[in-house]
Amino acid sequence: MAVYVVGHKSPDTDSVCSAIAYAELKKKVGVDAVPARQGDLNPETTFVLEKFGFDVPELVTDATGKRVILVDHSEVAQSLDNLDKGEIVEIVDHHKIGDVTTPNPIFYLNMPVGSTATVVKKLYEDAGVEISKEIAGILLASILSDTVILKSATTTDIDRKAAEELAKIAGVDDIQELGMEMFKRKSELEGKSAKDLLFRDFKNFDMSGNKVGIGQIEVVSLSLLDNFKDALYEEMQKLKEAEGYHSIFLMLTDIIQEGTELLCVTDDPEVVKKAFDKEIEGRSVWLPGVMSRKKQVVPNFEKAFSS
Amino acid sequence: MAVYVVGHKSPDTDSVCSAIAYAELKKKVGVDAVPARQGDLNPETTFVLEKFGFDVPELVTDATGKRVILVDHSEVAQSLDNLDKGEIVEIVDHHKIGDVTTPNPIFYLNMPVGSTATVVKKLYEDAGVEISKEIAGILLASILSDTVILKSATTTDIDRKAAEELAKIAGVDDIQELGMEMFKRKSELEGKSAKDLLFRDFKNFDMSGNKVGIGQIEVVSLSLLDNFKDALYEEMQKLKEAEGYHSIFLMLTDIIQEGTELLCVTDDPEVVKKAFDKEIEGRSVWLPGVMSRKKQVVPNFEKAFSS
Numbered sequence A, B: 001m002a003v004y005v006v007g008h009k010s011p012d013t014d015s016v017c018s019a020i021a022y023a024e025l026k027k028k029v030g031v032d033a034v035p036a037r038q039g040d041l042n043p044e045t046t047f048v049l050e051k052f053g054f055d056v057p058e059l060v061t062d063a064t065g066k067r068v069i070l071v072d073h074s075e076v077a078q079s080l081d082n083l084d085k086g087e088i089v090e091i092v093d094h095h096k097i098g099d100v101t102t103p104n105p106i107f108y109l110n111m112p113v114g115s116t117a118t119v120v121k122k123l124y125e126d127a128g129v130e131i132s133k134e135i136a137g138i139l140l141a142s143i144l145s146d147t148v149i150l151k152s153a154t155t156t157d158i159d160r161k162a163a164e165e166l167a168k169i170a171g172v173d174d175i176q177e178l179g180m181e182m183f184k185r186k187s188e189l190e191g192k193s194a195k196d197l198l199f200r201d202f203k204n205f206d207m208s209g210n211k212v213g214i215g216q217i218e219v220v221s222l223s224l225l226d227n228f229k230d231a232l233y234e235e236m237q238k239l240k241e242a243e244g245y246h247s248i249f250l251m252l253t254d255i256i257q258e259g260t261e262l263l264c265v266t267d268d269p270e271v272v273k274k275a276f277d278k279e280i281e282g283r284s285v286w287l288p289g290v291m292s293r294k295k296q297v298v299p300n301f302e303k304a305f306s307s
Helices: A013-028 A043-052 A116-127 A133-146 A157-170 A175-187 A194-200 A229-243 A270-276 A293-306 B013-028 B043-052 B116-127 B133-146 B157-170 B175-187 B194-200 B229-243 B270-276 B293-306
Strands: A003-006 A033-037 A067-071 A087-093 A107-110 A202-207 A210-219 A247-254 A259-266 A284-288 B003-006 B033-037 B067-071 B087-093 B107-110 B202-207 B210-219 B247-254 B259-266 B284-288
Touching (some): A013 A033, A013 A043, A013 A067, A013 A133, A043 A133, A043 A175, A107 A116, A116 A133, A116 A157, A133 A157, A157 A175, A175 A210, A194 A202, A194 A229, A202 A293, A210 A293, A229 A247, A229 A259, A247 A293, A270 A293, B003 B013, B013 B067, B013 B116, B013 B133, B043 B133, B043 B175, B087 B116, B116 B133, B116 B157, B133 B157, B157 B175, B175 B210, B194 B202, B194 B210, B194 B229, B229 B247, B229 B259, B247 B293, B259 B270, B270 B284
Parallel strands (some): A003 A033, A003 A067, A067 A087, A087 A107, A210 A247, B003 B033, B003 B067, B067 B087, B210 B247
Antiparallel strands (some): A107 B107, A202 A210, A247 A259, A259 A284, B202 B210, B259 B284
């Protein structure tokens, strides 16, 4: 039976490309692996797959009866539906350790680095399998996407070294240029509904028993979002009511100015105060220097909710 | 602040020796790491530490305010008290993925191999750090202990290869002889109370919301336990009442005959039937070929409790 390699819901470039690259590695070592995705691709990921010549992976949303390798997540809330009705055979990730458990011992590698692609590159090396030019391209793109072109607080020396080596293999002369091309795609808002944008990169968390959703939209200038904010806030309120969230936060991240405006819809504004030592002004707080959900937002809220 | 490297409660040889060896590796790469243990050592572990010249690690049972690296477990029920009041900085293990979660991304490597020592050996190689003769000795002993001298169903080719290489470094000519020496110590029952024996290697699990304890006593012949069974069963009943267990199971494992008599104290004998397709006769079931709690007992009960 084939093994599906799949990233998180609301897939981003790292989630999709790490699944493709890791499935390729598994195939090289004799495992019948198929890359998959849990939802529609964002414009950045579409651009990356086209640029390096890959098809869009199969859509898989339910684990029932399937064997799966989870990449880029270890939270049940971000994973396939009916995860307990499938078999998890491996996990490869770079986030906090989530609440996925297994009945059997499996391979699980989580590294505190900027992208899952960085971990996948290491696993190619461990297995002694050569990385093709095309795979190097999508792994590089994943690192650039997840680390905001190596600028995010999550970026480690391991990511920088991996990006350099992958750029060489992929024949990419200018990492910065590729990164800006990608972020231009990511910033494209034309023709998008507020709902599309809210779910473009949206993750669910269980924080001390509370359902919390945290989305992120990265743009080259916050002013691009001026015309969307009202509609985004309305979508957040609707979603909160419809699905019983305690809080929904949306990070509007300016990758040039290097900071985040956090839109907040919450039952308890105190958690924002506890998390960032700042009061909500109107409907948001400005967080200078904050660009990483994983490293600069999720841990703060985890702490705020548990105290 | 020092980082404590610590294995599970009711420490066995792998839990103690992997902690010592991994702390040593962390020190070699510049981390102020201290090996620790959560409880008294069993006679086998005492023998191994004496043989290869190591002190008994510091006793640590509470995580409050501490930075910790967990080895050989990832279940909250098997870990330090107040785990949420400390900081978990790494996990190195070879069991099923447990319910430990973290607020931040950390290094977590779990491999489906016979012992945590096998994983620690790999991490020495990844770091390019030479394994000393003494460390090789305790890593080898850990593999032999956890894999019942490379005979348990959990034994992989990676463990066999690691054991061979470690034996060379440690100057151990006869792996089998070392293993039997160890198991003779493990089989020593003289002067032990039933309570000592029950807790010698006892692990707690949360199975679909039920508190389940599974212990194991490995002996070279089951007949050695004839005089202990009544008292062991009584201790199991007492413990069940006192601490609100749903079930307590005790594996009496004959490493020569290669099978396990499973003593059962449970609210629901059906789970044993579901797990092994066998009825309890009197107070136990005989499970031929079963020697591994991790691979042949825990997954069966997990399934039985969840169905």
